[in-house]
Amino acid sequence: MLDVQDLHTHYGRAHILQGISLQVAPGEVLVLLGRNGAGKSTTLKSLIGLVRPTAGRIRFGTEYITGHEPHAIARAGLGYVPEERRIFTDLTVMENLEVGRLPPRPGLPAWTPERLFALFPNLGEMRTRLGGRMSGGEQQMLAIARTLMGNPRLILLDEPSEGLAPIIVEQMAHAITAMKRQGVTILLAEQNLHFATNIADRAAAIERGRIVWTGTIPALHADPALRDTLFGA
Amino acid sequence: MLSTLLVQLLTGLSGASSLFLVSAGLTVIFGVTRVVNFSHGSLYMLGAYTGWSILSRLPREPLPFILGVLLTVAALALLGALLERLLLRRIYAAPELLQLLFTFGVVLVVQDATQAIWGPNDLPLPRGRWLRSFVEIGDARVPLYDLILIAIGPAVLAALWLLLTRTRWGTLIRAATQDREMVAALGVDQKRLFTSVFALGAGLAGLAGALSLPDGSANLQMDLSIITDAFVVVVVGGLGSVPGAFLASILIGVLQAFGIVVLPQATLVLVFVIMAAVLVVRPNGLLGRPQAIRENPASTTLIRPAEPALRWLGLAALILAAAAPLFVGPFLLSVLTEMAVAMLFAAALHFMMGPGGMASFGHAAWFGLGAYAAALAVKGLALPMTAGLLIAPLLAGTAAALFGWFVVRLSGVYLAMLTLAFAQIVWAVMFQAVDLTGGDNGILGVWPAQWATDRLVFYWLTLALCTAATLVLRTILYAPFGYALRGARDSELRAAAIGLDATRLRHAAFTIAGAAAGLAGSLAAFSKGSVFPGFIAISRSVDALLMVLLGGVQSMAGPIVGAIAYTGLFDLLLLATDQWRAVLGLSIIVLVLAFPQGIAGTAHRLWLRGKEA
Known part of the structure; x- marks a missing residue:
């Protein structure tokens, strides 16, 4: 569904992504694992078009989206949930969802606020609350719900567990699993190994802007040396 | 008494x-696009002229009047959308100041175009009987049209509020005001959003322009006079806040109405004092939100001492400049004097x-204060020229220190708009204080002392003083103070963490810059032999900005090159054409589009690239 070939991205003169290649199959959850600064967020930002890649190709479905404007990429069915969540703090929950709304896609059931409130019951109880008056966990759920309103075929989740209390992380894992069951393909960037391996089908390890390992979750668990190089001190 | 008060209210x-x-249009446009649109005043002016063309052809009855006003609104909305699509769209990524400058270029072009289409005379609208009628309130007679205008304000506020809170478009606008990148990542095409916002803002400006006709006329001064007031309103109300703009409009509008009765000369100062008071208590305006702390990107080019090659070039230029009077005529000598003054002003x-x-955006304030201080010292107090040259930087520096106390607490466009407003107020004070300054007639006969009356001697004096002062500025720039100042600019938080007080550093820099501009102003006064309010006009501030931006802010050589190039080109332009505004405006527009880094900045990059290759 998503096919990234040899993606390079620069910030000024700094060469951040040095040839990222990865594939995401329809319906799967792929987790991008790596330390701070390895290039996880930059990969996702390059995919949605917020950062313009300097080289490489991104194919989404049958379409090449490299270098397209973010709004065009989002309309093509790629959803993005940023690490900082970027909730519209002056807007209510319902208004935040409205900003994310895009026309339904043929062949897929459309997300409605009601369906999203079933997925994130907390949100349903605070429809008129301002985004700025919500806790971090609630904002994270709203950020995901807002992106789902665009009926994405694939959603990019940037560290959804970051800074959240363990019990909220648990809820988040449930929600992501539920999303997956409803047919959304997910590309997840994470540092929380436990959280990530609970919900993902496959993992790709990123280090200094390159994919250094790809494989299934069981394979990752079977290779403690790899886990040490990725996250060990 | 009571009825006079009521009428005044x-x-x-x-x-x-x-x-x-x-202001509402200006603030909505700023909120979404982050562009401070100087040309918003031009849209207001065009609204008045367009309205005049339409309304003066219609019967003088209420219904045709309403129809004509609505037509004007539609025409201006269309024009605003065109302006956005053709021009402003190209500069969203440019630095704020270049955007401000760019839209000022549009102001200049529109001024000349308007004059070409409608002629230089004021165009009053023949008013129908209903527009001249009065309503009795108690024992006061109030013009009916005033009451209509009073009702339109809240009605538009309510309509805007409904539009912004009850429609999907409004929700998108409010979301984009906060985080337009995220809005784009959610699939909203910003371009269409921006165009529609511009159309709305331009339509409102057109409405205001057309509605101003029955009480006045369409004239060529209305663009700059309204934009200054609108800037003040938008800053006081809080950038991006429509209700804030409403509150601030009432505050300023009522204040001006009463001020004219009580203390006509002090009205402008009063407006400024109120603005200062509001901003000291609420730095983001009445209903504004804190601006996101904008850490300057690390890619900003460092200011470095010039390369040896450039230094030799500078020295050669200086020697050439000093020797020039020996082989140029009087006209070129006056141009050279002007260049030396411009160099210090820009530096x-x-x-x-x-x-x-x-x-x-109001650096002319210090230039003008210096010029007036020197002129008054020699004419009013009969002091020698040397005293005038000393008093000028002292007075300008003191004024900058006073004004700077609160202005350095602001940043970005707030600061630009406030300095502009301050300069306008200084301009108005000098214009109105006829007894002291001669008003529009200026102060004449400000000639240099006996020993410097010779054009040649005065040129050498100017060159020496300006070069020395510029070198002092350069020395400060590469002294620890200069490094601390740049540190505070790049990251206020980190500077604070190592014990630097950014506010005090900026205050000191502001004062020094004011004093240096004051010296430049006094030299200009003696060189021209007279001082006029034009010394403080917006266009003079823009001159300085153009010089700096033309040369590039990234090097100390930038403003010097810029000043020399600009003065030379401008004098040529004045010789060549009457339509200098249109030519200058178009040049600004083209230059900003072509060289977002300034000429010297671009040349420097090419030079570096050449060395790397």
Whole structure:
């Protein structure tokens, strides 16, 4: 569904992504694992078009989206949930969802606020609350719900567990699993190994802007040396 | 007595209404696009002229009047959309100040175009009987039209509020005001959003322009006079806040109406004092939100001492300049004097703008204060020229220190708009204080002392003083103070963490820049032999900005090259054409589009690239 070939991205003169290649199959959850600064967020930002890649190709479905404007990429069915969540703090929950709304896609059931409130019951109880008056966990759920309103075929989740209390992380894992069951393909960037391996089908390890390992979750668990190089001190 | 008060209050409120219409458009456009649109005043002016063309052809009855006003609104909305699509769209990524400058280029072009289409005379609208009628309130007679205007303000506020809170478009606008990148990542095409916002803002400006006709006329001064007031309103109300703009309009409108009765000369100062008071208590305006702390990107080019090659070039240029009088005529000598003054003026602005990170849009205030101080010292107090040259930087520096105390607490466009407003107020004071300054007639006969009356001697004096002062600025820039200042500019938080007081550093830089500009102003006064309010006009501030931006803020050589190039080109332009505004405006537009880094900045990059290759 998503096919990234040899993606390079620069910030000024700094060469951040040095040839990222990865594939995401329809319906799967792929987790991008790596330390701070390895290039996880930059990969996702390059995919949605917020950062313009300097080289490489991104194919989404049958379409090449490299270098397209973010709004065009989002309309093509790629959803993005940023690490900082970027909730519209002056807007209510319902208004935040409205900003994310895009026309339904043929062949897929459309997300409605009601369906999203079933997925994130907390949100349903605070429809008129301002985004700025919500806790971090609630904002994270709203950020995901807002992106789902665009009926994405694939959603990019940037560290959804970051800074959240363990019990909220648990809820988040449930929600992501539920999303997956409803047919959304997910590309997840994470540092929380436990959280990530609970919900993902496959993992790709990123280090200094390159994919250094790809494989299934069981394979990752079977290779403690790899886990040490990725996250060990 | 009571009825006079009532009439005055109602006059103030009706003035507040049109002020609000203009400010609301300005603030919504800023909120979404982050562009401070100087040319918003031009849209207001075009609204008045377009309205005049339509309304003066219609019967003088209420219904045709309404129809004509609506037609004007539609025409201006269309024009605003065109302006956005053809021009402004290209500069969204440019630095704020270049955007401001760019839209000022549009102002200049529109001024000449308007004059070409409608002629130089004021165009009053023949008013129908109903527009001249009065309503009795108690024992006061209030013009009916004032009451209509008073009602339109809140009606537009309510309509805007409904539009912004009850429609999907409004929700998108409010979301984009906060985080337009995220809105794009959610699949919303910003371009269409921006165009529609511009159309709305331009339509409101057109409405205000057309509605101003029955109480006045369409004239060529209305663009700059309304934009200054609108800037003040938008800053006081809080950038991006429509209700804030409403509150501030009422505050300023009523204040002006009463001020004219009580203390005509002090009205402008009063407005400024109120603005200062509001900003000291609420730095983001009445209903504004804190601006996101904008850490300057690390890619900003460092200001470095010039390369040896450039230094030799500078020295050669200086020797050439000093020797020039021996082989040029009187006209070129006066151009050279002007260039030397411009060099110091631009270097002073660069000092606070580049290393200080404070982009002033009203640097002419200090230039003009210096010029008036010197003129009054020699004419009013009969002091020698040397005293005048000393008093000028002292007075300008003191004024900058006073004004700077609170202005350095602001940043970015707030600072640019406030410095502009301050310069306008200084301009108005000099214009109105006829007894002291001669008003529009200026102060004449400000000639140099006996020993410097010779054009040659005075040129050498000017060159020496300006070069020395510029070198002092350069020395400060590369002294620890200069490094601390740049540190505070690049990251206020980190500077604070190592014990630097950013506010005090900026205050000092602001004061120094003011004093240096004051010296430049006094030299200009003696060189011209007279001082006029034009010394403080917006266009003079823009001159300085153009010089710095033309040269590039990234190097100390920038403002110097810019000043020389600009003065030379401008004098040629004045010789060549009457339509200098249109030519200058178009040049600004083209230059900003072509060289977003300034000429020297671009040349420097090419030079570096050449060396790397």
